[in-house]
Each structure stands twice: as C-alpha cells, then as structure tokens.
C-alpha cells in the first residue's frame with residue numbers, strides 16, 4: 001500500500017525537504033486566492049479584480065484600497081495549523097526533515113512548530129516601513145485605521161509579502177533551490193505545479209524519491225515515486 005511505502009521512505013531518510021502550495025493552507029480554511037475555487041472567482045462584488053489589487057503598482061497608486069482588501073480578505077488570524085503542518089513540524093523535530101519551502105504567507109508552519117521555513121512569497125507577520133525599514137508586527141497593520149504609517153518617520157508600512165509585479169527574494173529562492181537540489185526525499189503537496197516558481201523548483205531535484213500529494217493530478221505524477229490524490233493532512237498524519 002502506498003502509505004506503507006511512504007512510511008518506509010521517510011523512515012530511511014534524514015534529508016527530506018517539503019515544498020508546499022496553497023492546498024496546504026486551504027485545509028486550515030484559508031482560501032486559495034490564486035486558484036479557480038479561490039477568492040478570485042467567489043468574490044464578484046469587488047471594486048477591482050483581486051490580481052490587480054494584489055499588484056505592486058496598485059499598492060503604490062491605491063494604497064487605501066489595497067489595505068481595505070488586504071485586511072479583510074488576506075488575513076486569517078484565527079486559522080490554526082492542520083494535520084499537515086503538525087506532521088511536518090514533527091518530522092523536523094525527529095531530525096528527518098531539513099526544510100519547509102512554502103508559497104503560503106500565513107505563518108502556519110511556524111505556528112505548528114517548524115523552525116526552518118523558507119517563505120517564497122513572504123509573510124503577513126512581517127511588515128516594514130517603506131522609508132526607514134522599521135519592522136512592524138501584524139497587529140500594527142490590523143489596528144491602523146486605514147493605511148498603516150510608520151510611528152517613527154511617517155512612511156507607509158508595507159507587508160513583507162511578494163505582490164504581483166514584484167520578484168521573489170533571491171536569497172530565499174536560492175536557499176530553497178539548494179535544499180531541493182540536495183534533498184534525498186522531496187515531498188510536494190498542495191500545488192498543481194503549474195505556475196512559477198513551483199514548476200521550476202521541481203527541476204532542481206535529482207533524487208528518485210519524489211512524493212506528490214495533491215487533490216488533483218499534476219503533470220509530474222508520472223515522474224513521482226509515489227502519488228497521492230487526496231488531502232495532504234490526511235496523508236501526512238498517517239506517516240508520523
């Protein structure tokens with residue numbers, strides 16, 4: 001049975017890397033705002049399309065509208081880590097998992113206890129003044145009336161989240177590629193592997209123990225040692 005095979009692969013390795021997409025967070029009831037079932041298609045009463053509101057140029061030109069949308073649709077402060085987050089944190093504690101690489105910005109891996117988390121798209125928990133670079137916690141953003149401004153210099157505070165038109169942090173990306181390149185086992189979950197950078201990241205893996213866990217099939221299924229087309233929380237819960 002596949003689960004038994006996965007247990008054996010994990011048992012024999014101490015160099016596992018996990019790469020996760022939005023599907024990891026949807027099981028904590030955070031919508032996948034880039035997928036067909038996500039926010040983009042469910043919200044029809046918005047003033048602007050979400051992909052426009054989450055762009056760098058919109059942040060600059062319509063900062064208040066950006067924050068109205070961001071605070072109400074992008075922040076899920078009550079979300080809790082699910083079985084996938086918990087299992088990955090446990091594998092790291094056991095010395096088996098080297099890194100979690102995520103496209104999610106919700107901080108749930110850290111909340112579950114993971115320590116080495118590479119956030120390709122940043123985190124809502126970090127915010128910086130665009131003028132003096134002072135750090136602000138999420139609460140500061142949420143408690144501001146409309147546009148959060150720096151209490152030191154008055155500059156506009158921006159979430160450390162990669163918006164459309166912005167490039168990924170090359171330092172984080174390069175570290176992620178190194179972990180994937182050096183990994184013995186690569187577990188990919190909650191992503192259909194169709195969009196950048198996910199599709200490119202897979203190419204850096206040289207091993208023969210690629211594990212894919214995604215509710216729908218992906219173009220890499222045939223290359224994987226094991227494929228699970230089901231809930232990632234359900235699968236990972238069974239291996240720890």
Ligand code: ZN
Nearest residue numbers: 129132150153
């Ligand atoms: Zn400032």
